[in-house]
Amino acid sequence: MTYSIPRSPSKVNVLPRGTGSLARGLPPVEPGTLFVMGVNGGMSVAPDAGFTVIFGRQDPEVHVCVGPDDPHVSRQHGHISFQRSHWVLDNTGRVPIRFPGARLLLSGHRAELPVAYTPLFIVSPEREHLLEVRIAASRSTTVTGEHHDETTMLGKPWQLTELEHLAVVCLAQRYLRQEPQPQPLTWKDTALAMHDLRPAEQWTEKRLAHIVKKVRVRLSEQGVAALTESEVPPPVGNALNHNLIMELLRTTTIVPSDLRLIGG
Secondary structure, three states, rough: OOOOOOOOOOOOOEEOOOOOOOHHEEEEOOOOOOEEEEEEEEEEEEOOOOOOOEOOOOOOOOEEEOOOOOOOOOOOOOEEEEEEOEHHHHHHHOOEEEEEEOOEOOOOOEEEOOEEEEEEEEEEEOEEEEEEEEOOOOOOOOOOOOOOOOOOEOOOOOOOOOOHHHHHHHOOHHHHHHOOOOOOOOHHHHHHHHHHHHHOOOOHHHHHHHHHHHHHHHHHHOOOOOHHHOOOOOOOOOOOHHHHHHHHHHHOOOOHHHHHHHHO
């Protein structure tokens, strides 16, 4: 069955692939407007549109596609609808949907969504698939303008090379998956991840550490604190990488949708 785009384009709109992460901001919209983004694009729905967004792995049987190559994700894994002044998520699939942190929404269960940016993860046995959700509050700005989050003022994203960006996404993947008390991946595991992504290149822990250190030093020289050993009391441990990751997250230099770069 193919779902048609509803009758009121001002109330329900298609977000094309390449729109960008919902974490980076929204265009001016009616408060309460729902945005949902999957691997091939997404949709925005006004709260009074009377429209239910269906997501799952089977295009074109859903409005928003997620986990298209994973049979553990149901063809129609869930839906989001506006009920009694709240957007409500229903899990109709076989496997759980994880909210940021450890909270799981099991099959057959439902939950209200907060007025905020919420990365949701469909928990497959071998990996997790990101579904970005954001509900607009009373103030929003364009994605390309000054970023305003409903709860946090964000800085301007830092400029990284393609290789640097991929390296820090691998390093920070536990943070991007919103795991409880995340820590950076070890250099060994990050190097293995980079080798899987770019097998034609030689990846060692030393090379990876050098790439990440260049990013830390560059940001430190531009005024970001606690990115060098002289600024962090011993034992340093993971502190430098943790501080770097938190700065990249704060400025939306890396966002949960970047997990798609590493097959997450």
